Amino acid sequence: MISALPPAAAIFLAQGTGGESRSLFRDLFGAGSGWGSFASAVLGFAVVFAVASALPVLFTWAERRVSGRMQQRRGPNRVGPFGLVQAVADGVKLMFKEDIIPANAERFLFALAPGLVLAGMIAAFALIPFSERAIVVDAPLGVYLLAALLSLQVLGVVMAGWASNNKWSLLGAMREAAQMVSYEIPMGICLLIGVLSFSTLSLREMSLAQADGWLNVGNWLIFRNPLFAFPAFVVLYVALLANTKRAPFDLPEAESELVSGFHTEYSGIRFSFFFLEEYASMFLVSALAVCMFLGGWNIPFLPGSVVTGSVGAEILAALVLIVKSFALVFVMIWLRWTLPRIRIDQVMNLCYKYLTPIAFVCLIGTCWWELR
Amino acid sequence: MNRRDGFAGWVRNLWDGVFSTMVGMGITIRYFFTKPVTVQFPEEKMEVAPRYRGIHYLEQDLCIACRVCEKACPIDCIEIRFKRHPGGVNEWFEFSLDYNKCMFCELCCIPCPKSCIHEGREYSMVRYDRSELVLDLLTWKGMREVDLRTIKEAEEEKKRKAAEAAARRAAEKAKKEAAAKEGDPGKPRKKETPGKRDPEGGGDER
Amino acid sequence: MSAEILAFLVLATATVAGGVVTLWSRYVVHSAFGLMLSLLGVAGFYVLLGSDFLAVTQVVVYVGGVVVLYLFGVMLTPPDREERSIRRIAVAGIFAVAALVVLLKAVFGMEGRWYGVDPDRGPASGGAVIREVGNAFMDKEAYLLPFEIASVLLLVALVGAVFIARREGGRGS
Ligand code: SF4
Ligand code: SF4
Numbered sequence: 001m002i003s004a005l006p007p008a009a010a011i012f013l014a015q016g017t018g019g020e021s022r023s024l025f026r027d028l029f030g031a032g033s034g035w036g037s038f039a040s041a042v043l044g045f046a047v048v049f050a051v052a053s054a055l056p057v058l059f060t061w062a063e064r065r066v067s068g069r070m071q072q073r074r075g076p077n078r079v080g081p082f083g084l085v086q087a088v089a090d091g092v093k094l095m096f097k098e099d100i101i102p103a104n105a106e107r108f109l110f111a112l113a114p115g116l117v118l119a120g121m122i123a124a125f126a127l128i129p130f131s132e133r134a135i136v137v138d139a140p141l142g143v144y145l146l147a148a149l150l151s152l153q154v155l156g157v158v159m160a161g162w163a164s165n166n167k168w169s170l171l172g173a174m175r176e177a178a179q180m181v182s183y184e185i186p187m188g189i190c191l192l193i194g195v196l197s198f199s200t201l202s203l204r205e206m207s208l209a210q211a212d213g214w215l216n217v218g219n220w221l222i223f224r225n226p227l228f229a230f231p232a233f234v235v236l237y238v239a240l241l242a243n244t245k246r247a248p249f250d251l252p253e254a255e256s257e258l259v260s261g262f263h264t265e266y267s268g269i270r271f272s273f274f275f276l277e278e279y280a281s282m283f284l285v286s287a288l289a290v291c292m293f294l295g296g297w298n299i300p301f302l303p304g305s306v307v308t309g310s311v312g313a314e315i316l317a318a319l320v321l322i323v324k325s326f327a328l329v330f331v332m333i334w335l336r337w338t339l340p341r342i343r344i345d346q347v348m349n350l351c352y353k354y355l356t357p358i359a360f361v362c363l364i365g366t367c368w369w370e371l372r
Numbered sequence: 373m374n375r376r377d378g379f380a381g382w383v384r385n386l387w388d389g390v391f392s393t394m395v396g397m398g399i400t401i402r403y404f405f406t407k408p409v410t411v412q413f414p415e416e417k418m419e420v421a422p423r424y425r426g427i428h429y430l431e432q433d434l435c436i437a438c439r440v441c442e443k444a445c446p447i448d449c450i451e452i453r454f455k456r457h458p459g460g461v462n463e464w465f466e467f468s469l470d471y472n473k474c475m476f477c478e479l480c481c482i483p484c485p486k487s488c489i490h491e492g493r494e495y496s497m498v499r500y501d502r503s504e505l506v507l508d509l510l511t512w513k514g515m516r517e518v519d520l521r522t523i524k525e526a527e528e529e530k531k532r533k534a535a536e537a538a539a540r541r542a543a544e545k546a547k548k549e550a551a552a553k554e555g556d557p558g559k560p561r562k563k564e565t566p567g568k569r570d571p572e573g574g575g576d577e578r
Numbered sequence: 579m580s581a582e583i584l585a586f587l588v589l590a591t592a593t594v595a596g597g598v599v600t601l602w603s604r605y606v607v608h609s610a611f612g613l614m615l616s617l618l619g620v621a622g623f624y625v626l627l628g629s630d631f632l633a634v635t636q637v638v639v640y641v642g643g644v645v646v647l648y649l650f651g652v653m654l655t656p657p658d659r660e661e662r663s664i665r666r667i668a669v670a671g672i673f674a675v676a677a678l679v680v681l682l683k684a685v686f687g688m689e690g691r692w693y694g695v696d697p698d699r700g701p702a703s704g705g706a707v708i709r710e711v712g713n714a715f716m717d718k719e720a721y722l723l724p725f726e727i728a729s730v731l732l733l734v735a736l737v738g739a740v741f742i743a744r745r746e747g748g749r750g751s
Contacts, residue, residue, distance in 0.1 A: 066404065070400045072403055074410045140708070141631060141708070144638070147638065148634045148638040149637075151641075151643070151646075152641065154642070155646065159611060162649075162653070177646055181643070181646055181650075334404075350389075353382070354382075354386060
């Protein structure tokens with residue numbers, strides 16, 4: 001139960017920072033009254049939580065199928081058609097597993113940590129604009145708030161590592177802290193590039209600004225400013241990979257050296273929280289990159305007006321965004337099964353010697369490009 | 373990593389990193405589009421080598437229940453129970469092979485005089501219990517229609533022979549008596565009992 | 579009871595509880611987590627006051643940055659035996675009292691404007707406030723000089739950190 005508190009709190013925070021802007025659930029309940037926004041926060045939380053917990057079901061399946069095919073195996077194919085229900089079966093199994101708290105663990109922090117890890121991710125989900133109106137919270141501070149929420153999960157990881165009272169966990173947590181704090185720099189700068197290109201922080205407005213143009217892709221940031229925004233996109237993608245602890249940056253949970261890193265001691269439903277966070281944030285960061293650099297919900301070769309207006313158009317827009325994000329998620333999986341895990345000093349080298357300078361060059365270049 | 377200093381080294385490192393990642397991704401995506409090599413075991417099975425020694429099979433109609441295989445087996449896996457009937461017919465009760473013990477050495481197959489026990493190509497023997505691994509190789513138990521007929525024929529034959537013998541004896545007796553009437557009786561001959569011994573080796577000529 | 583009052587009570591409890599944990603915990607790590615709770619509570623206050631930019635900045639800078647660095651530092655430093663010596667407590671107490679005096683003076687100097695949103699300006703949320711903040715930073719009349727001084731300070735800190743790391747660890751890889 002304790003684990004569920006932080007996500008709830010985070011979504012209220014996100015809702016609170018929504019300010020006067022419009023959003024799906026605010027329209028429903030009326031923005032003015034306090035209880036109305038409370039109700040909309042509850043509903044938003046429910047929707048976001050449902051989406052965020054449904055995605056991992058798909059992604060674990062995809063990961064296992066893709067990795068299987070890349071290793072000339074088949075992957076799970078027993079439960080349901082193409083093994084699609086495998087993840088559901090695994091989820092049920094996880095729920096019924098014994099929930100173990102080690103004798104020497106800090107019970108309270110141990111219970112709190114998974115929720116804290118999940119909190120930022122869940123709340124950040126509310127900020128992703130699936131279409132012009134299908135957005136739980138359209139915060140004017142969009143990207144900034146999203147970066148803040150993403151930076152929250154490192155605390156949960158450190159807490160988990162420390163509370164487990166296990167050397168592997170602690171080492172994993174330390175690595176995570178070092179990695180996250182470092183990679184926030186190139187990530188932040190690359191997000192800044194998007195922000196100053198569109199001179200808005202709202203992801204929704206960014207997506208809107210990328211409509212139309214040549215073949216309806218001309219206004220996508222990576223095409224509008226190919227010289228600087230494309231490298232920035234790559235840098236952002238790498239930084240986000242590190243942020244989600246995906247291979248080759250999975251040092252915090254490096255199976256072969258740290259057993260399972262910061263969640264070594266976790267089992268059952270608490271473990272599934274970490275699991276959920278990892279896979280849902282794969283989608284989250286992909287959607288973030290799509291909204292900023294790959295034109296959000298806009299479809300190539302079709303005019304921007306196709307995806308605005310009616311409810312059907314908005315559903316189409318949401319599907320487009322989801323397809324684009326899935327493509328990026330696929331690249332994540334692809335990378336994971338291509339690259340070996342890199343050493344911690346290489347991680348730091350990559351961040352400080354390569355990504356950060358490149359990001360700065362792109363930032364200055366973008367300034368010049370926009371003022372040109 | 374070899375020493376690469378200065379800006380040129382930085383650029384080369386960057387290029388190497390990006391390029392090698394691309395190459396690696398190319399390889400994985402190529403494999404992604406190849407067919408998986410997995411054999412879906414229970415449904416499909418791997419083709420075994422031509423001389424693979426798997427679970428035995430018995431050509432029961434050839435087997436003469438000579439128990440040579442049973443004796444040849446170094447670990448006594450084989451157990452044969454049968455009953456011999458007239459006409460070379462065997463009534464089968466059991467020809468079991470204990471696969472908990474069998475090591476597939478093929479020693480049972482080599483000495484079989486009829487070459488009727490072989491090691492097959494079947495290798496999957498997953499069972500839930502050890503006791504289920506004692507497999508019976510018989511294709512039928514007891515006797516078949518054919519066997520019953522053979523027995524009947526054999527018995528009729530026996531009866532016929534007995535009758536013949538009886539007739540012969542009677543004739544001989546009559547002859548002897550006639551001779552005795554004529555002169556001294558000869559040395560009495562050993563009595564023949566044709567019903568006591570089974571005709572052997574007749575079973576395979578059905 | 580309106581939702582705002584309820585939210586205020588929850589946040590106030592969290593903030594105070596976090597502060598108490600920070601002060602009284604025997605474990606430094608617990609203190610850091612208490613601090614995190616307290617800072618998050620303060621961020622919640624900012625939201626409640628309609629200043630979302632400040633709230634998010636609070637989370638980014640203090641929770642996501644400072645507390646993480648505290649944790650990092652705490653885990654890397656050996657325990658200090660003198661932590662609870664009288665001398666330490668006395669020094670800390672003097673600073674605490676001085677800070678409290680300054681704070682109270684500031685609060686009572688605000689003359690009734692310190693509770694709630696400034697009625698003249700309306701809630702300081704939305705994209706407009708970011709623009710205002712940005713302009714203020716770049717304005718010669720406003721905060722350009724402090725902004726530049728702060729950046730130079732950060733640069734000095736950065737260079738200093740590199741220097742210390744170099745001297746102790748020798749040439750890095
Ligand atoms: S294969 Fe070898 S071990 Fe198995 S039954 Fe025949 S003789 Fe015995
Ligand atoms: S050796 Fe051949 S003929 Fe003899 S009992 Fe065994 S299988 Fe039958």
